[in-house]
Amino acid sequence: MKLLHFLRQPSALVGVVLLALALFAALSANRLFPGDPLDMVAAPYQWPGADHAYPLGTDLMGRDLLAGLFHGARVSLYVGATVAVIALVLGVLIGGIAGYFGGLIDQTLMAITEFFQTVPPFLLAIILVAILTPSLATIVFALGVTAWPSIARLTRGEFIVLREREFVSASVALGASDAHLIFIEILPNALTPILVSTALLVANAILSEAALSFLGLGDPNVVSWGSMVGTGREALRTAWYIIAVPGSAIALTVLALNLLSDALHAAFNPRLSKNRRDDAAPRLEAVEGLRP
Numbered sequence: 001m002k003l004l005h006f007l008r009q010p011s012a013l014v015g016v017v018l019l020a021l022a023l024f025a026a027l028s029a030n031r032l033f034p035g036d037p038l039d040m041v042a043a044p045y046q047w048p049g050a051d052h053a054y055p056l057g058t059d060l061m062g063r064d065l066l067a068g069l070f071h072g073a074r075v076s077l078y079v080g081a082t083v084a085v086i087a088l089v090l091g092v093l094i095g096g097i098a099g100y101f102g103g104l105i106d107q108t109l110m111a112i113t114e115f116f117q118t119v120p121p122f123l124l125a126i127i128l129v130a131i132l133t134p135s136l137a138t139i140v141f142a143l144g145v146t147a148w149p150s151i152a153r154l155t156r157g158e159f160i161v162l163r164e165r166e167f168v169s170a171s172v173a174l175g176a177s178d179a180h181l182i183f184i185e186i187l188p189n190a191l192t193p194i195l196v197s198t199a200l201l202v203a204n205a206i207l208s209e210a211a212l213s214f215l216g217l218g219d220p221n222v223v224s225w226g227s228m229v230g231t232g233r234e235a236l237r238t239a240w241y242i243i244a245v246p247g248s249a250i251a252l253t254v255l256a257l258n259l260l261s262d263a264l265h266a267a268f269n270p271r272l273s274k275n276r277r278d279d280a281a282p283r284l285e286a287v288e289g290l291r292p
Helices: 002-007 010-032 065-101 103-118 121-132 136-162 166-173 178-214 225-235 241-268 270-290
Strands: none
Touching (some): 121 136, 136 178, 166 178, 178 225
16 A cells, blocks of 8 residues: 555656666666777767767767766766665664663764764765775765764664564563564564665765765766766866766756655655545545535
8 A cells, every 4th residue: 555655646756767767877878888988989079969979969078978977877876875775784783773772882872873973974975085095985985884873863763662662572571582673573663764764865875976076086987977077067167068967867866866755755654644634534524515
């Protein structure tokens, strides 16, 4: 029922279509554009539509923007998904342990979480990338270790509420171990709000990678949407399309992920569903009263 409610929402449909286009570009990049997207293949500064061989034009180095867009989808989505996985693993582990055990363990882990939150995540990512030298692995690591605190706090709050529920008390009475209670009883029931926030993690990671590349801290050996924006900033006044092409891809993908997050939140949040039913009840009664 929740899946059907999710699929019926217009925001979910738009988000799925936009994200499917980005995934298609990522999966078909090597087949449609087998060459190196960093190769200079034509004259520089060709505007979109000027040459049918390069529909989106070329950048200031004569590189095909369409090829870069497809190959960049692979890198940008890889960064977003990998950072989200790292943040989820660290956040769920730390937040789950803190929320389940409480006491000194909770205080210690939350102190570590607060320490990470006192430093702006993007600033910390810049420092880590600058120290470790820019590369794709470094960017993923830096963004991953700065994105987990929000997930940890969310998971902790869910565990604190769920550990007092009757089904957990029943498992305790039956002699269940802490590992069984954490991973079998509590965690599956705490996953809904965590999974809803995953789309936002991916979107934030894509934006952060683009910002790092714009500042010159991206991986120079690969093409991502962020690195394309970073390269095009030198020609912003004379050839704005060089930034507009990858910038539009970033904006549409982030929009898709935000729409999916909103749709998931509406579909899997029982309080929202209840409020909708409560709001609809008076209207339904009024309609029934108008019938002969």
